[in-house]
Amino acid sequence: MFGGFTKDLGIDLGTANTLVYVKGKGIVVREPSVVALRTDTKTIEAVGEAAKKMIGRTPGNIRAVRPMKDGVIADFETTATMIKYFLRQAQKQRYLFQRHPSVMVCVPSGITAVEKRAVEDATRQAGAREAFTIEEPFAAAIGADLPVWEPTGSMVVDIGGGTTEVAVISLGGIVTSRSIRVAGDEMDEAIMQYIKRTYNLMIGERTSESLKMEIGSALPMEKIETMEIRGRDLVSGLPKTIAVTSDEITDALTDTVTSIVDAVKVTLEKCPPELAADIMDRGIVLTGGGGLLRNLDKLLARETGMPVLVAENPLDCVAIGTGRALENIHLFKLKSGPASKSRR
Ligand SMILES: Nc1ncnc2c1ncn2[C@@H]1O[C@H](COP(=O)(O)OP(=O)(O)OP(=O)(O)O)[C@@H](O)[C@H]1O
Numbered sequence: 001m002f003g004g005f006t007k008d009l010g011i012d013l014g015t016a017n018t019l020v021y022v023k024g025k026g027i028v029v030r031e032p033s034v035v036a037l038r039t040d041t042k043t044i045e046a047v048g049e050a051a052k053k054m055i056g057r058t059p060g061n062i063r064a065v066r067p068m069k070d071g072v073i074a075d076f077e078t079t080a081t082m083i084k085y086f087l088r089q090a091q092k093q094r095y096l097f098q099r100h101p102s103v104m105v106c107v108p109s110g111i112t113a114v115e116k117r118a119v120e121d122a123t124r125q126a127g128a129r130e131a132f133t134i135e136e137p138f139a140a141a142i143g144a145d146l147p148v149w150e151p152t153g154s155m156v157v158d159i160g161g162g163t164t165e166v167a168v169i170s171l172g173g174i175v176t177s178r179s180i181r182v183a184g185d186e187m188d189e190a191i192m193q194y195i196k197r198t199y200n201l202m203i204g205e206r207t208s209e210s211l212k213m214e215i216g217s218a219l220p221m222e223k224i225e226t227m228e229i230r231g232r233d234l235v236s237g238l239p240k241t242i243a244v245t246s247d248e249i250t251d252a253l254t255d256t257v258t259s260i261v262d263a264v265k266v267t268l269e270k271c272p273p274e275l276a277a278d279i280m281d282r283g284i285v286l287t288g289g290g291g292l293l294r295n296l297d298k299l300l301a302r303e304t305g306m307p308v309l310v311a312e313n314p315l316d317c318v319a320i321g322t323g324r325a326l327e328n329i330h331l332f333k334l335k336s337g338p339a340s341k342s343r344r
Pocket residue numbers: 012013014015016017018071136159160161162163164183184185209212213216287288289290291292293294314315318
């Protein structure tokens with residue numbers, strides 16, 4: 001599949017988005033982790049951006065699926081095809097690759113050995129010579145420029161689409177961590193349910209996601225914002241437009257945000273005191289798209305008493321860290337550490 005020079009790749013195989021990082025080039029592919037399948041012929045109709053546009057708009061014989069929903073491989077074949085497509089997209093941009101590159105893929109820290117193996121197998125099936133996996137919060141911490149190899153405590157909270165990963169890292173290892181399947185998707189679902197309950201209006205996940213991104217906030221906003229949305233009235237069955245306020249979205253997100261805050265508190269409680277003191281100095285770092293929810297940093301700071309910062313480019317941290325980890329592969333104690341390897 002590949003011809004030319006060696007270029008190793010890091011893949012952030014996320015529930016919401018997949019990013020490919022090439023050593024020396026940065027992020028070369030950034031597309032939604034969505035595949036559109038034809039149910040009659042069982043063939044693939046579209047992958048990535050084109051497939052995401054089809055969500056909620058497919059005719060009966062096409063199904064748009066997110067093969068990584070909940071942060072794990074739900075469907076092996078579809079995931080392997082998706083990885084193959086993203087590797088080809090990277091190649092199309094005229095970056096020259098060795099026939100079979102080494103690929104590091106990041107996986108949620110809560111996944112089982114069997115699930116990890118499935119990711120490595122799917123990566124090798126997609127053309128990789130060697131497949132490594134790295135745990136997501138560790139990659140996020142590297143990407144956020146935290147001193148992961150030093151004898152000092154760093155804490156990262158990576159809020160993606162399917163999972164929130166909280167980890168305390170020191171000396172190249174994860175000291176304590178927690179992974180919950182509550183993150184951006186769950187926020188979208190909560191908003192959808194709120195609109196249905198309050199207005200008898202059905203909205204799609206894209207509308208709900210834009211409400212979250214445009215006017216969502218973890219704390220009530222000083223200046224209330226409003227957004228108009230369109231959906232289907234459950235009583236009349238007809239399309240209807242309503243205006244929703246930022247305070248309503250804050251309300252709708254209360255349970256989800258509380259679960260994330262609790263995960264952070266529980267991890268801090270399990271953190272050795274010396275490392276907690278380091279974190280107090282440096283602060284908790286938020287990564288992942290969910291870290292962009294407005295005022296989530298303020299709420300977490302208030303609830304934990306720790307300084308909280310949002311990383312620069314939170315959506316890119318995991319991909320950057322995954323790629324950088326490949327450059328420093330000699331620093332990992334493979335199999336026992338936060339990375340593992342398998343060869344074709
Ligand atoms: N400005 C924003 N405010 C709130 N949420 C946002 C914002 N921008 C992106 N998101 C959310 O971030 C999530 C995607 O984040 P990210 O790309 O880091 O996840 P992922 O890596 O694909 O998922 P996972 O880490 O679970 O595998 C989506 O749920 C998206 O709606």
